[in-house]
Amino acid sequence: MAGTVNQLPWRKVDGAPLCWLLPPRCVVCGDPGLPGCDLCEACRAILPAPRHACPRCALPQPRAGTCTSCTAAPPPLDAAHAAFAYTFPLDRLLPRLKFHRDFAAGRVLAQAMVDRFTGLPRPQALVPVPLHPARLRQRGYDQALELARPLARALHLPLHADLLRRTRATRAQSRLDADARRRNLLDAFRVDACGSALPHHVVLVDDVMTTGATLHAAARALRAEGVTRVEAWVCARVA
Numbered sequence: 001m002a003g004t005v006n007q008l009p010w011r012k013v014d015g016a017p018l019c020w021l022l023p024p025r026c027v028v029c030g031d032p033g034l035p036g037c038d039l040c041e042a043c044r045a046i047l048p049a050p051r052h053a054c055p056r057c058a059l060p061q062p063r064a065g066t067c068t069s070c071t072a073a074p075p076p077l078d079a080a081h082a083a084f085a086y087t088f089p090l091d092r093l094l095p096r097l098k099f100h101r102d103f104a105a106g107r108v109l110a111q112a113m114v115d116r117f118t119g120l121p122r123p124q125a126l127v128p129v130p131l132h133p134a135r136l137r138q139r140g141y142d143q144a145l146e147l148a149r150p151l152a153r154a155l156h157l158p159l160h161a162d163l164l165r166r167t168r169a170t171r172a173q174s175r176l177d178a179d180a181r182r183r184n185l186l187d188a189f190r191v192d193a194c195g196s197a198l199p200h201h202v203v204l205v206d207d208v209m210t211t212g213a214t215l216h217a218a219a220r221a222l223r224a225e226g227v228t229r230v231e232a233w234v235c236a237r238v239a
């Protein structure tokens, strides 16, 4: 079962990514996985792909096109794409990556994002939404970077993991309502190009988009420094 999967051994092989010693095993149900993939056929079939989604906020819509909220008040993101809806099994897999170091789940999700986003217009840079350094020290890894790194590698896109810095240790967003989330994030990000020219087209990468407040704050910070097009690619969208 899924609970036992995390305890299987890992080994670093000659500088290659971490590999299983055992055959692929589904990160959702624990059954044998598809060749080279820690996901079984049945669980791959139930991954909740959104059908029509608003191109600006990635919320599901009854039909294709920009939603009424984004038409009335265009968000600072030029586009937002979610690989999945934040329902089962994403609501299990993403917290396991975020809080329980389940990098097997992270690899499956990153591969699924590659499959979904491969046909989208290509940016000049992928930028993972960063954690505050204090939270990064506490957790030991950044889940957005864990998704962005394989995405950049597979799509041959430059990864600018240090372009955006979190300057304020914001309170956990999940406990706040939409207005409080926006206040919590004022000036939370700083752009640091380290003397290089800024890419003009950036895609922000994050695990989950809830209200969009974090991504919007990051997009505003990039725009304020002259980035002309900012999009978001997220693993899952909370409806």
Ligand SMILES: [Zn+2]
Pocket (backbone or CB within 6 Å): 026, 027, 028, 029, 030, 031, 039, 040, 041, 042, 043, 044
């Ligand atoms: Zn399965």
Ligand SMILES: [Zn+2]
Pocket (backbone or CB within 6 Å): 054, 055, 056, 057, 058, 059, 066, 067, 068, 069, 070, 071
């Ligand atoms: Zn929208």
